[in-house]
Amino acid sequence: MATNWVNWGEVLTSIIVAALVAAGGALWVFFTEAGREFWKKLGTIEAGAVEAEGVRTAFVVAALALIAGLAALVAVLLRLGGETPPSTFAQVEIGIVPPLGYSIPSQWKLNLQGGDQKDTFRRSYTTHVDFDRPFNCSPSVITSLNFIDATPGTSPPPNLRLEVKPVEGTIKPNGFDLIYSTWDTSLVWGVGVNWIAIERNCSAPSAVK
Numbered sequence: 001m002a003t004n005w006v007n008w009g010e011v012l013t014s015i016i017v018a019a020l021v022a023a024g025g026a027l028w029v030f031f032t033e034a035g036r037e038f039w040k041k042l043g044t045i046e047a048g049a050v051e052a053e054g055v056r057t058a059f060v061v062a063a064l065a066l067i068a069g070l071a072a073l074v075a076v077l078l079r080l081g082g083e084t085p086p087s088t089f090a091q092v093e094i095g096i097v098p099p100l101g102y103s104i105p106s107q108w109k110l111n112l113q114g115g116d117q118k119d120t121f122r123r124s125y126t127t128h129v130d131f132d133r134p135f136n137c138s139p140s141v142i143t144s145l146n147f148i149d150a151t152p153g154t155s156p157p158p159n160l161r162l163e164v165k166p167v168e169g170t171i172k173p174n175g176f177d178l179i180y181s182t183w184d185t186s187l188v189w190g191v192g193v194n195w196i197a198i199e200r201n202c203s204a205p206s207a208v209k
Contacts, residue, residue, distance in 0.1 A: 091139070091199040093131055097178060099147045100127065101190035110180060110188035122183040126167060129195065130175040137202035141166045141176055147192030153185035161186040164193055 101108045109123040143164055152160045163181040170177035178195070182188045 091133070091135055093133070093139075093197045095129065095132075095195050095197075096146065097127065097129065097193040097195065099149070099190040099192040100125065100180065101149070101188065110182045110191075113185070113187070121185075122181060124179055124181040126177055126179045128175060128177050131173075131197060135173040135197070135199055137173055137200065138171045139173075139197040139199050141171055141195060141197050143178065144194045145191065146194050147190065148188070149190040150182075151187040151189075153187075155185045159184075159186070162188055162191070164191060 101111065104125075108125055110125060112123060143166065145162075145164065148162065150160050150162065152158045161182050161184055163179075165179060167177035167179050176197075178193065180188070180191055
């Protein structure tokens with residue numbers, strides 16, 4: 001569906017350029033000898049005068065330039081596009097999920113004793129994150145850890161097993177689901193997460209709106 005849009009940067013640029021041109025013309029007319037002479041001749045044009053033709057030509061050129069500028073400004077204001085044009089700046093949002101585990105002991109299962117290498121005993125917890133301002137379509141989301149309180153597993157090798165990521169298919173323009181997982185004998189008591197959401201090309205076939 002076609003979307004009406006106005007690029008206010010173009011509108012502002014057109015207005016500023018027009019104002020500068022007008023100001024330059026005024027300065028030239030009132031503060032230069034050639035400008036004052038031009039203004040004087042403009043007020044005393046006689047039909048058929050040779051100098052009048054030059055003044056008249058300059059006046060026509062200036063008028064045509066003014067009309068072209070006004071037409072360009074109107075075109076910008078009334079411009080139609082098949083979709084919203086790409087912004088010069090991509091929308092980016094950064095957030096923090098405070099350490100979970102301590103505040104929800106009855107729901108947090110990542111600190112329960114697991115099994116052995118034969119029994120992976122995967123435990124997970126899912127929470128939802130809302131964006132402060134909705135995106136035009138589903139953004140890309142990157143996560144990282146800012147806090148962890150955990151005990152490495154006892155099964156050899158004694159590694160700490162933890163995975164934190166957005167749930168596949170849940171990233172929407174308004175937010176996403178975040179899943180914390182551990183397995184084997186690792187025990188996780190609390191995890192804090194940073195996340196960053198970055199606007200994608202909404203015209204791409206894979207974009208979810």
